Amino acid sequence: MGPLPKSRLVVSGLWTIVAAVSLLTSCETTLTDALPSPQQPEASAARVIVRDARNPLFIPATITNSSFGLTAAPGTATIGSGTTTSVWQYNGSFPGPTIVAKTGDNILATFQNKLPEPTIIHWHGMLVDPANDGQPHQVIRTGETYNYNFPVINRAALNWYHPHPHMTIGKQVYNGLAGAFIIRDAEEAALNLPTGKYEVPLVIRDISLDKSGNPVYSPTGGGYFGKTPLVNGTKDPYLDVDKTVYRFRVLIGSTSRVFKLKLSTTNLPTNKEIPFTLIGNDGGLLPSSSNQTQIEVCPGERLDVLVDFGSLDPSTKVMLQDVNAGWNLLEFRVTNTSASYSGALTVTSSIPTLSAPVAKRFFSFDGMSKINGKLYDMHRIDFMVPFGQTELWTFKTNGNGPHPVHIHGASFQVISRTGGRGRVFPWERGWKDVVLVNDFETVDVLIRFDAYKGVYVMHCHKLEHEDNGMMMNFEVK
Numbered sequence: 433m434g435p436l437p438k439s440r441l442v443v444s445g446l447w448t449i450v451a452a453v454s455l456l457t458s459c460e461t462t463l464t465d466a467l468p469s470p471q472q473p474e475a476s477a478a479r480v481i482v483r484d485a486r487n488p489l490f491i492p493a494t495i496t497n498s499s500f501g502l503t504a505a506p507g508t509a510t511i512g513s514g515t516t517t518s519v520w521q522y523n524g525s526f527p528g529p530t531i532v533a534k535t536g537d538n539i540l541a542t543f544q545n546k547l548p549e550p551t552i553i554h555w556h557g558m559l560v561d562p563a564n565d566g567q568p569h570q571v572i573r574t575g576e577t578y579n580y581n582f583p584v585i586n587r588a589a590l591n592w593y594h595p596h597p598h599m600t601i602g603k604q605v606y607n608g609l610a611g612a613f614i615i616r617d618a619e620e621a622a623l624n625l626p627t628g629k630y631e632v633p634l635v636i637r638d639i640s641l642d643k644s645g646n647p648v649y650s651p652t653g654g655g656y657f658g659k660t661p662l663v664n665g666t667k668d669p670y671l672d673v674d675k676t677v678y679r680f681r682v683l684i685g686s687t688s689r690v691f692k693l694k695l696s697t698t699n700l701p702t703n704k705e706i707p708f709t710l711i712g713n714d715g716g717l718l719p720s721s722s723n724q725t726q727i728e729v730c731p732g733e734r735l736d737v738l739v740d741f742g743s744l745d746p747s748t749k750v751m752l753q754d755v756n757a758g759w760n761l762l763e764f765r766v767t768n769t770s771a772s773y774s775g776a777l778t779v780t781s782s783i784p785t786l787s788a789p790v791a792k793r794f795f796s797f798d799g800m801s802k803i804n805g806k807l808y809d810m811h812r813i814d815f816m817v818p819f820g821q822t823e824l825w826t827f828k829t830n831g832n833g834p835h836p837v838h839i840h841g842a843s844f845q846v847i848s849r850t851g852g853r854g855r856v857f858p859w860e861r862g863w864k865d866v867v868l869v870n871d872f873e874t875v876d877v878l879i880r881f882d883a884y885k886g887v888y889v890m891h892c893h894k895l896e897h898e899d900n901g902m903m904m905n906f907e908v909k
């Protein structure tokens with residue numbers, strides 16, 4: 433057993449004793465295991481995690497052919513520390529394979545359902561026509577196939593794919609069905625950003641496991657908070673990193689949990705925070721990059737960040753942490769291999785600004801299941817939106833948040849947030865398809881549906897709220 437990083441020892445006296453005993457008796461104990469978590473836990477000494485073994489980070493295989501098959505089926509995954517867990521997978525992978533395509537490609541995807549229940553794939557963030565959107569009424573039964581055929585019209589961005597059945601989306605995503613979908617374009621290519629092993633997708637989520645190591649999912653209406661973090665399906669992961677710049681494509685794949693990410697060295701005499709260079713989010717590159725020390729992200733949101741390990745001494749350990757839960761998510765171990773980097777370290781992108789809305793709509797996210805007082809009915813169209821018209825949509829909640837609001841069929845621009853956190857954060861600029869609305873917050877966005885006409889959905893991406901009915905149909909026409 434190696435020396436403990438200093439940060440793990442800086443806890444109250446009681447917890448130091450508990451931690452020491454825990455280390456002597458168990459390789460895999462978390463102090464949170466004994467604590468109930470009906471609400472998202474706040475940071476506290478009791479949330480400090482004590483472990484002494486880490487596992488190599490799993491990197492899902494990539495699919496680079498624009499014609500491919502995806503099969504959803506039960507299977508098993510090794511999540512580290514010798515634990516084999518029963519999960520649901522796309523193509524036998526947990527998380528699913530990373531799809532990589534270019535703007536202008538035409539995607540031909542054959543989806544097979546080998547789950548014991550209905551499902552459908554939604555391409556989260558992708559601008560596709562309703563027939564390819566994977567909406568709740570499009571579910572296919574066990575043994576059936578759905579053929580997707582759509583052009584990639586999005587700009588470069590990290591999107592993702594996941595199930596979208598009504599009332600079972602939380603369970604299906606929790607059981608493991610999710611994967612990254614990376615789009616490339618010429619604007620991004622000109623920046624010579626880190627690529628190959630220096631570009632790493634990080635699918636971050638939480639999970640609870642029973643004594644056999646299998647997932648436990650027992651949500652309440654208010655959500656579900658797993659007791660253990662996973663990155664790319666790996667428990668307590670580490671990644672060896674060269675002394676150079678890395679690009680991390682972060683996807684929050686939890687059903688409920690909001691993460692506040694931070695990087696800090698853990699084995700230096702004085703540990704220091706390492707900044708993220710934030711270059712992109714849900715909708716691709718931001719108007720300008722910036723250095724951030726903490727970034728708060730909710731289910732469905734994505735981040736594109738650069739991290740420079742070049743100035744760190746070999747054997748330095750850098751931990752990706754979740755400040756909200758006090759979790760250690762992923763340890764980066766700096767090797768003594770240097771690699772030159774000649775790509776961009778700052779980024780600007782010219783993004784058209786939506787303005788002059790000609791209509792306003794107001795959406796109140798009520799309780800844990802309703803929008804504007806109504807439960808979702810997949811056969812009811814709740815409102816019409818004219819094609820090509822810029823509108824101002826206001827999202828408000830008086831409680832039971834966080835509500836990560838997600839819209840299909842168009843990206844939007846966040847204009848303002850009043851109440852609560854009271855500001856628009858740097859990672860919420862540019863194009864978005866999910867925005868976090870916390871208790872007592874009002875968030876204004878500008879949106880214009882100018883890709884396709886037809887029926888789309890807007891919903892809370894806290895998946896338990898969505899399953900309860902916090903979703904609406906609208907028709908672009």
Ligand SMILES: [Cu+2]
Pocket residue numbers: 797800832833834835836892893894897898902
């Ligand atoms: Cu909600």
